[in-house]
Amino acid sequence: MKKHFREFSVAAALAFVLLGLAIFAPAFFQPQPLLSLLTREAPTLLVACGMAFVIISRQIDISVGSQFAVCSVCVGLLAAKGWSLPLVFIASVSMGAIMGAFNGCLVAGLRLPSIVVTLATMVTWREALRWQRQGEFVNLPDGLQWLGLSQVMGQWTLILAALVLLALLALATKHLSAGRFVYAVGTDAEAARLAGIRPQLTTFSVFVFMGALVGLAAMMNVVQSPQVDPKSGSGLELKVIAAAVVGGVAVSGGRGKLWGVFFGLLLLACISPALTHLHIEAYWEKAIQGAIILLAVVADGLRTRKQRN
Amino acid sequence: MHTAKQGFRAILLRHETILLFVVLLEWLYFNSVGPRFGSVDNTFDIMRHSVEIGLLALVMTPIILTGGIDLSVGSLLGLCAISFGKFWRDAGMPIPLAAACTIGIGALAGGLNATLITWLRLPPLIVTLGTFSLFRGLAEAITRGADTFTNFPASFLFLGQERWLGIPAQASSFILVSIGIWLLVHRTTFGRSFRAIGFAPEGTRYAGISVERRLAMAYVLAGIIAAVAAIIYTSRLGQAKADAGMGYELFAITAVVLGGTSIFGGIGTVHGTLLGVAAIAVLNNGLVHARQSREVAGMLTGLLLILALTSSIIPKMLASLKTRRQTLATKPIIT
Amino acid sequence: MKKIISLIVVAGLAFVSGCGKSNSSSGGSSNVTGGKKITVALMPKSKGNAYFISCKKGADKAANELGVDLVFDGPTDPDPAKQNEIVENWITLGVDAIAVACENREGISTALRKAKAKGIKVVTYDADALPNARDFFVNQATPEGIGYGLMDEAARLCGNEGEFAIITASLTAANMIEWQKYIEAHRADKYPNMKMIALRPCDDMKDKAQSEATALLSANPNLKCIMAICSPAVPGSAEAIKQAGKIGKVKLLGLGLPNENKRYVHDGVTDSVILWKTEDLGYLAVFAADALAKGDLKPGDKTIKAGPLGELQIEGDSILLGKPFIFNKSNIDQFDF
CATH class of the missing domain: 3.40.50.2300 (Response regulator)
Known part of the structure; x- marks a missing residue:
């Protein structure tokens, strides 16, 4: 309990919000809208998991939003060209992985600071996409939506896919050496190197993995509607970084649990619909989001301060 | 060893020198493409347009030197702009008093960042990510998004739109702040400790320097200057609204890093930052004269950033490669 | 090292200039006097917005028919200060007429008044500025x-x-x-x-x-x-x-x-x-800007003959494009934009 204080406190905060909603706005808990909400957040969860790995390895990636948009538009264009679903899927994931590898090369290969590298790639990808597409929507062919399944089936498929992936990743961090390498490198790269881990290779892989997850997430988002908006994914980087941090991932690297990230994301994802349900005016939304992020870190800061003294 | 030639080479290879060449190159190129690019009017336009981001970049420099970051400056600019409008229009304050109160708000907001970062020892990235939303959200909530403050008196608009002593009026305040921050960072022990903190915070603490107080000072300063930038912004546009300064934090950080300041702290100069601001401003302006669209400016900025980083890293890598080769060569002798 | 960087930067700039040559020929040197090509600068509220791309299609058409040199640029982010900067850049660039879809009424007016003072004709379309900051407003709908x-x-x-x-x-x-x-x-x-x-x-x-x-x-x-x-x-x-x-x-x-x-x-x-028909809006914005620069359209005119759009009414200082359309099941397939 003490070891996972942060994760439990986020879960408790989420429970608190849900309890409040149950009392003041029970309409929040209708099955269909709730299912929709979870489906909308399923792709974000994957990106947040990837971001958790990146932050645990003591790096950061703020280009994920732009990568997401590029992958989404690629999926749209390829599908419109008549590529079959599996091929489009592979293309999206590899597109993401390539962009991730680009970041990875610069960060791990040339040892450049990740925040600056990904700031540069964020701007570059986004502007290049706008230059090419000029903001036009891409209409998808029929049958791609919900992967050709019925709506409810499609929604469950996406949610389950995200959850299964989350579970696998959580297990992998615990039981696979590759997962533990990430923690080791994030805690102390030099010590990890002396222990026989190759820190640069680990960092590179983390970025490639992040990109691949973004590609997968983009695919999962695209199949939820019959059109692709080239603006999709803008602001995604801030959302997932906030989710990871609120969920207990330490920006100083080496610490964090995926299930904490899961609760962190759910907490943040609930805010906006919760405000709608509580009939609070939208003008306050950004301020409340900021306050929640601050509260989460302040709570943590107070606790560690007590321990220090 | 240290001949004059080598000293000259070292200066030539300095990041700031390379950047200066880049700015000059940009200038020459755009001057050859756009006949009116090099005119005095246009030069002043470049200055006027880059003052707000320039100010934010200037105060971001000490923060990044300490190894920190401040994502909230753009949002704070928005909050200060509408506070200024509120003080002037709704509270009926005269302009100077409203400006002073706005600067007070800026200092308070910077103080909030500083408190959370130093007292609770929270990571600046996350604290300012939270205040980034908070400040913008407050600006939107106070004005309900819609309220726009306009019809400022001409004497106030002078600051942002007219010329004073032959140069744009706001440029003089920019020059003043630049000199102030340059002196602070490069010529005072107080300012030099920013770099010490960036290099080794614990070591600095053991050296008897109050790390917390200095960190706090850097963030409060950022708040104050963000407020000044907000006032200049309001004067230049003749309006204040909750969306002022959106995304400016990224421009400021880009300029600082382009100017050779290490994002990990410890290394960097204020004049480098000024060159970074110039490189971006000239690029943005010049591409209009070269009839290029805005997207290209964004893409080239990204590219320039990666190039600048690579250029500073490659000599180091070559050097380390050389030492490694030497170690390898000496190895058999040791065993 | 410096050489490499300079080389790359030069290559980058050369690439840009290569792109530039393809879509602009006369540079900023055109002038109203001497019957040279007229330059019209058209600004959307933001780049990457399908609505304005469709406006631009009409604008391109008008530019081709009238032999106008068209500059199209705008901010990429919803930043109200960026529109001002671009207008001020265009003033120095020396364009003949500016057509702007205004994001922020008061803020942009500061820059537009400056343009007017320099003798540049100013038209607003899509969203108006303050009346004293422009010559005409192409009014698709109030x-x-x-x-x-x-x-x-x-x-x-x-x-x-x-x-x-x-x-x-x-x-x-x-x-x-x-x-x-x-x-x-x-x-x-x-x-x-x-x-x-x-x-x-x-x-x-x-x-x-x-x-x-x-x-x-x-x-x-x-x-x-x-x-x-x-x-x-x-x-x-x-x-x-x-x-x-x-x-x-x-x-x-x-x-x-x-x-x-x-x-x-x-x-x-x-x-x-x-x-409304966005292409017509873009067409009319460029058409009106060109007519103003040539002196064919003057304050006080009651009508304007805008090529394929026919004769349009002018009410005060706004040129009326016609009423907005309501698209529904019965007519939406007739339109492609």
Whole structure:
């Protein structure tokens, strides 16, 4: 309990919000809208998991939003060209992985600071996409939506896919050496190197993995509607970084649990619909989001301060 | 060893020198493409347009030197702009008093960042990510998004739109702040400790320097200057609204890093930052004269950033490669 | 090292200049005097917006027919200061006429007045600036017309009573705030039984609009109508209504492009999409700017002959494009933009 204080406190905060909603706005808990909400957040969860790995390895990636948009538009264009679903899927994931590898090369290969590298790639990808597409929507062919399944089936498929992936990743961090390498490198790269881990290779892989997850997430988002908006994914980087941090991932690297990230994301994802349900005016939304992020870190800061003294 | 030639080479290879060449190159190129690019009017336009981001970049420099970051400056600019409008229009304050109160708000907001970062020892990235939303959200909530403050008196608009002593009026305040921050960072022990903190915070603490107080000072300063930038912004546009300064934090950080300041702290100069601001401003302006669209400016900025980083890293890598080769060569002798 | 960097930068710039040559020939040296090519600078509210791309198609057509050198640029982010900077750049560049879709009324007027003082002709289109900052406004629809039109159509769909919600681009978007004002005024005046229950921003993104609409639908069981007043919000809300299984129970109308909405209009999710012919708007903006620069259009004129658009009325200083269209099942397939 003490070891996972942060994760439990986020879960408790989420429970608190849900309890409040149950009392003041029970309409929040209708099955269909709730299912929709979870489906909308399923792709974000994957990106947040990837971001958790990146932050645990003591790096950061703020280009994920732009990568997401590029992958989404690629999926749209390829599908419109008549590529079959599996091929489009592979293309999206590899597109993401390539962009991730680009970041990875610069960060791990040339040892450049990740925040600056990904700031540069964020701007570059986004502007290049706008230059090419000029903001036009891409209409998808029929049958791609919900992967050709019925709506409810499609929604469950996406949610389950995200959850299964989350579970696998959580297990992998615990039981696979590759997962533990990430923690080791994030805690102390030099010590990890002396222990026989190759820190640069680990960092590179983390970025490639992040990109691949973004590609997968983009695919999962695209199949939820019959059109692709080239603006999709803008602001995604801030959302997932906030989710990871609120969920207990330490920006100083080496610490964090995926299930904490899961609760962190759910907490943040609930805010906006919760405000709608509580009939609070939208003008306050950004301020409340900021306050929640601050509260989460302040709570943590107070606790560690007590321990220090 | 240290001949004059080598000293000259070292200066030539300095990041700031390379950047200066880049700015000059940009200038020459755009001057050859756009006949009116090099005119005095246009030069002043470049200055006027880059003052707000320039100010934010200037105060971001000490923060990044300490190894920190401040994502909230753009949002704070928005909050200060509408506070200024509120003080002037709704509270009926005269302009100077409203400006002073706005600067007070800026200092308070910077103080909030500083408190959370130093007292609770929270990571600046996350604290300012939270205040980034908070400040913008407050600006939107106070004005309900819609309220726009306009019809400022001409004497106030002078600051942002007219010329004073032959140069744009706001440029003089920019020059003043630049000199102030340059002196602070490069010529005072107080300012030099920013770099010490960036290099080794614990070591600095053991050296008897109050790390917390200095960190706090850097963030409060950022708040104050963000407020000044907000006032200049309001004067230049003749309006204040909750969306002022959106995304400016990224421009400021880009300029600082382009100017050779290490994002990990410890290394960097204020004049480098000024060159970074110039490189971006000239690029943005010049591409209009070269009839290029805005997207290209964004893409080239990204590219320039990666190039600048690579250029500073490659000599180091070559050097380390050389030492490694030497170690390898000496190895058999040791065993 | 320095050499390598300079080389790369030069190569980059050369690449850019190569691109530049393909779409501009005369540079900034054109002048009104001496019968040279006239340069018209056209600014959208933001880049990467399908609405303005469709305007640009019309503008390109006009530029080709009239032999005008067209510069098209605008801010990439919703930053109100960027429009001013670009206008000021154009002043130094020495263009002959500027046509702007204004994001921020007062702020942009500062820069436009400067342009006028330098003898540059200024036209606004899509959204107006302050009247003393421009020569003419190409008026596709007044904010009043749009607000009243949306409210009338919503009332018609709902049978004059019931709750409705608005999805907007952002809480600070100036023109949408203006429309909301007229929507509310018209509601209070004509339809007291209608009730506006929520206003949600979607950041100009379809995905966010879908999430917002989903929450609105479940939080307000009595909701009868969603009014989506920015273009990505219309398909976004439509998808939400479709997924919630409330087709027909909740009406949807909005301002959007026909191509983005055809599918939903045919499925009966979206009831009406209101818009004007955006290509004509772009055409007319460039046409009017060119006519002003040549001296063919002067203040006080009562009509303008705008090529294929025929003779258009001028009311005071606004050139009237004609009424907005209401697209629905019966006519949406006739339009492709």
